[in-house]
Amino acid sequence: MWRRRLGAFLLRSPPSSSSTAASSCQHRRHHLLPREEPPALNRLARLFTSQAGSDGGNSQKPFIAFVLGGPGSGKGTQCTKIALDFGFAHLSAGDLLRHEIASGSEKGELIVDIIKEGRIVPSEITVELIRKAMEASNANKVLIDGFPRCEENRIAFERIVGREPDIVVFFDCPEDEMVKRLLGRNQGRVDDNIETIKKRLKVFESLNIPVIDYYSSRGKINATGTADEIFEAVCKLFSSLRF
């Protein structure tokens, strides 16, 4: 069912037939096309010379991809691959929050309690961390992994960053598979236990889904199968985009 199994949604119009999706991941870089017409050659040149999405002084607005999906759906795993193969900067909202915890700040103490409970950190905190990370990355293509988590997050991002995403990707994964993956993650995360996972799944249903509904338009990525199989579908999607 749609509300159970999430998909990938393009907010931007698909490219014209002249920029068709690559049939395999191997040649996808050759399918990246510029978004705007007049500075097209300059921008194309930057794409081919950029490192991790940075254009070494980008004053233009970056291409923003929100990457959403349930807990354990594989957002982080796929973002790592996208970043490597498509030259995006990967900003994980969860990682930014965990970094704040590790810094020993007062805010970090509040955040760790919220994460243990599987709840959502106040929007101002998360958006400010994302905004600073975007600025620091100086990237022209940014993956924002695991955000927005609720309508309030979405609205706060628009207000503070002043942007809407260019694309929203949803990873579609059944609950039992997500639970299995989280329980096997073994990275010492405070929320990888069955009690917190159950709470996260409830929050996912009640708060994440309305955001997903807000963005829903067409397309989805089936997040079952191996990470490589899923990435093949991701490649098709990203190869069809104009960055």
Ligand SMILES: Nc1ncnc2c1ncn2[C@@H]1O[C@H](COP(=O)(O)OP(=O)(O)OP(=O)(O)O)[C@@H](O)[C@H]1O
């Ligand atoms: N397709 C897959 N098949 C099996 N295991 C996977 C797959 N993709 C990712 N995993 C594993 O599942 C676990 C969760 O994946 P990942 O951390 O990418 O999910 P996530 O969506 O970022 O989760 P969270 O929302 O908790 O951050 C990791 O241990 C990862 O190695």
Ligand SMILES: O=c1ccn([C@@H]2O[C@H](COP(=O)(O)O)[C@@H](O)[C@H]2O)c(=O)[nH]1
């Ligand atoms: O935008 C966000 C992102 C995350 N959180 C909190 O962090 C945990 C873990 O996040 P992951 O993205 O899955 O690593 C999440 O359960 C929330 O408690 C948040 O509040 N806002």
Ligand SMILES: [Mg+2]
């Ligand atoms: Mg993650």
